[in-house]
Amino acid sequence: MxxxxxxxxxxxxxxxxxxxxxxxxxxxxxxxxxxxxxxxxxxxxxxxxxxxxxxxxxxxxxxxxxxxxxxxxxxxxxxxxxxxxxxxxxxxxxxxxxxxxxxxxxxxxxxxxxxxxxxxxxxxxxxxxxxxxxxxxxxxxxxxxxxxxxxxxxxxxxxxxxxxxxxxxxxxxxxxxxxxxxxxxxxxxxxxxxxxxxxxxxxxxxxxxxxxxxxxxxxxxxxxxxxxxxxxxxxxxxxxxxxxxxxxxxxxxxxxxxxxxxxxxxxxxxxxxxxxxxxxxxxxxxxxxxxxxxxxxxxxxxxxxxxxxxxxxxxxxxxxxxxxxxxxxxxxxxxxxxxxxxxxxxxxxxxxxxxxxxxxxxxxxFEVPAEPVDVDPTPYLGTYARESVLEEVYVEKGKTWMRTTVSGPVAEASGDAEPEVHELIAVGDALFAVKPDKSEAYYPVRFYSLPTGEEYIHFGARATPKRPA
Structure with a gap:
């Protein structure tokens, strides 16, 4: 080369x-x-x-x-x-x-x-x-x-x-x-x-x-x-x-x-x-x-x-x-x-x-599509939780949203204790885009299941398990 x-x-x-x-x-x-x-x-x-x-x-x-x-x-x-x-x-x-x-x-x-x-x-x-x-x-x-x-x-x-x-x-x-x-x-x-x-x-x-x-x-x-x-x-x-x-x-x-x-x-x-x-x-x-x-x-x-x-x-x-x-x-x-x-x-x-x-x-x-993509969000709705982080995915007024609540030492140190709510924009099957606060860039949000069936959301490089309904 x-x-x-x-x-x-x-x-x-x-x-x-x-x-x-x-x-x-x-x-x-x-x-x-x-x-x-x-x-x-x-x-x-x-x-x-x-x-x-x-x-x-x-x-x-x-x-x-x-x-x-x-x-x-x-x-x-x-x-x-x-x-x-x-x-x-x-x-x-x-x-x-x-x-x-x-x-x-x-x-x-x-x-x-x-x-x-x-x-x-x-x-x-x-x-x-x-x-x-x-x-x-x-x-x-x-x-x-x-x-x-x-x-x-x-x-x-x-x-x-x-x-x-x-x-x-x-x-x-x-x-x-x-x-x-x-x-x-x-x-x-x-x-x-x-x-x-x-x-x-x-x-x-x-x-x-x-x-x-x-x-x-x-x-x-x-x-x-x-x-x-x-x-x-x-x-x-x-x-x-x-x-x-x-x-x-x-x-x-x-x-x-x-x-x-x-x-x-x-x-x-x-x-x-x-x-x-x-x-x-x-x-x-x-x-x-x-x-x-x-x-x-x-x-x-x-x-x-x-x-x-x-x-x-x-x-x-x-x-x-x-x-x-x-x-x-x-x-x-x-x-x-x-x-x-x-x-x-x-x-x-x-x-x-x-x-x-x-x-x-x-x-x-990574950007949102120029033309809207039609993806049914129903399978992905619910609450996902791990240590210090709660992700809630829901539909309101015809749009899909994700509410992120961070707690613990990092939230206290960075002053990010208040929940962030952002629209999830469909990119493809089980893939959405979100632009978090303080960010100029879109981040990917991937929904997927383990081979054993457990459902997860992958956001910010972290896998977060879905809570049972």
């Missing part, structure tokens, strides 16, 4: 233009292009970074390429990488039951406690309720305490029966890392990833991020920005989403995955087999539009018109990060923002970058 060199002046100007267009207070862009044979002998990798806007609309502090942002759930791929290092070392296998590593594990379903494996956690197929954000304090025992309380979490679907995004599973993976290494998750990430990769602006704890210019989240951007009420999530969520970084460091991590597990100086971080397994197909996604069509080990997998990309997004309280790798072209693109949703920016910017550099086009953005 032929690649085009990075035009730094063009992308610096274009990025600033698009960030302003989409009302994002501040953001960073990083592009990595590995040297190829066509570049000639001795050619070096290209790394381009730029920043625009402000870190905090209240202070006006400028965003720079050395500022740090919360990369949110992009952290999950970093946690997964350390888990795969331990697999490489023979400490356990992907099919090892978690209870063999953490004997005191006690989940809500005793059978799941016995049989859930490391693979189930890495692929979001455990069925453990994924949005348990219990704050277990700031101590080094935060994850140990968190896992001790996981027995109170619901089992949303039978083990391995479907895919549903699971933050809880990654906190549990973090605890596995602690038990096996004898280090805290934070220390393990530093020793096993940050230091070998030479990362100087990547941290896991708030007090570490504070030594750099650091972004503050915003619930709303544009001309009337709204700063998030708090900076971050509890330490117990660390392995699922508390890494803070800059795009240059994120690209160094991505480069390791593009080069079969090697750092810039040739040090091996992960085996070639481990890197390949993380990017390879592991399980299907019931809803294939929002993130990817399938999941690997940590990465989600995207079909870009016949080209296989891998990546991950991250959303914390008012911050959003996006990372995409196109392995066949040796290219990675990282964006960090301090606005809660960056999907419209992603759709426009990443299409321009990948089409310009390698003539690869992203799928068309």
């Amino acid at each position: 032929t690649t085009t060199p990075i035009d730094a002046a063009h992308w610096e100007a274009r990025f600033a233009e698009l960030v302003k267009k989409h009302g994002i207070p501040g953001a960073q862009l990083g592009i990595l292009r590995l040297a190829s044979a066509s570049d000639g002998a001795g050619a070096e990798d290209e790394v381009f970074t730029t920043a625009t806007g402000v870190l905090h609309t209240g202070t006006g502090q400028p965003a720079t390429t050395d500022s740090v942002f919360q990369i949110g759930s992009v952290s999950k791929v970093w946690t997964a990488t350390v888990v795969m290092q331990l697999v490489d070392e023979g400490r356990f296998a992907l099919d090892t039951p978690v209870v063999e590593i953490i004997p005191e594990l006690s989940l809500g379903d005793p059978e799941v406690t016995k049989t859930v494996t490391v693979w189930h956690l890495l692929t979001h197929t455990s069925g453990i309720d994924g949005d348990v954000f219990t704050d277990t304090g700031r101590g080094d025992d935060a994850l140990e305490k968190y896992v001790a309380q996981l027995g109170e979490a619901a089992q949303n679907h039978p083990l391995g029966a479907t895919w549903s995004y699971c933050n809880s599973g990654f906190s549990l993976l973090g605890r596995i890392i602690e038990v096996v290494t004898g280090l805290t998750w934070d220390q393990a990430m530093k020793e096993r990833l940050f230091a070998p990769l030479g990362l100087t602006h990547t941290t896991t704890l708030p007090e570490e991020a504070m030594v750099f210019g650091h972004a503050m989240g915003h619930l709303k951007g544009g001309d009337d920005p709204q700063v998030a009420p708090v900076w971050g999530l509890p330490r117990s969520v660390g392995p699922a989403g508390l890494i803070t970084s800059r795009t240059e460091d994120v690209l160094a991590f991505a480069r390791m995955h593009l080069t079969g597990g090697l750092t810039q100086d040739g040090t091996r971080i992960l085996s070639e087999e481990g890197v390949a397994a993380m990017a390879a197909y592991q399980t299907e996604c019931p809803e294939k539009i929002l993130l990817g069509d399938s999941w690997g080990l940590g990465w989600f997998r995207c079909d870009w018109n016949g080209h296989r990309a891998i990546g991950h997004d991250g959303n914390t309280i008012g911050q959003a990060a996006l990372l995409r790798l196109l392995p066949e072209a040796g290219i990675a693109v990282s964006v960090n923002t301090n606005l809660g949703s960056a999907i419209p920016l992603y759709q426009e910017l990443y299409e321009e970058i990948f089409s310009a550099l390698v003539d690869v086009h992203l799928p068309a953005p």
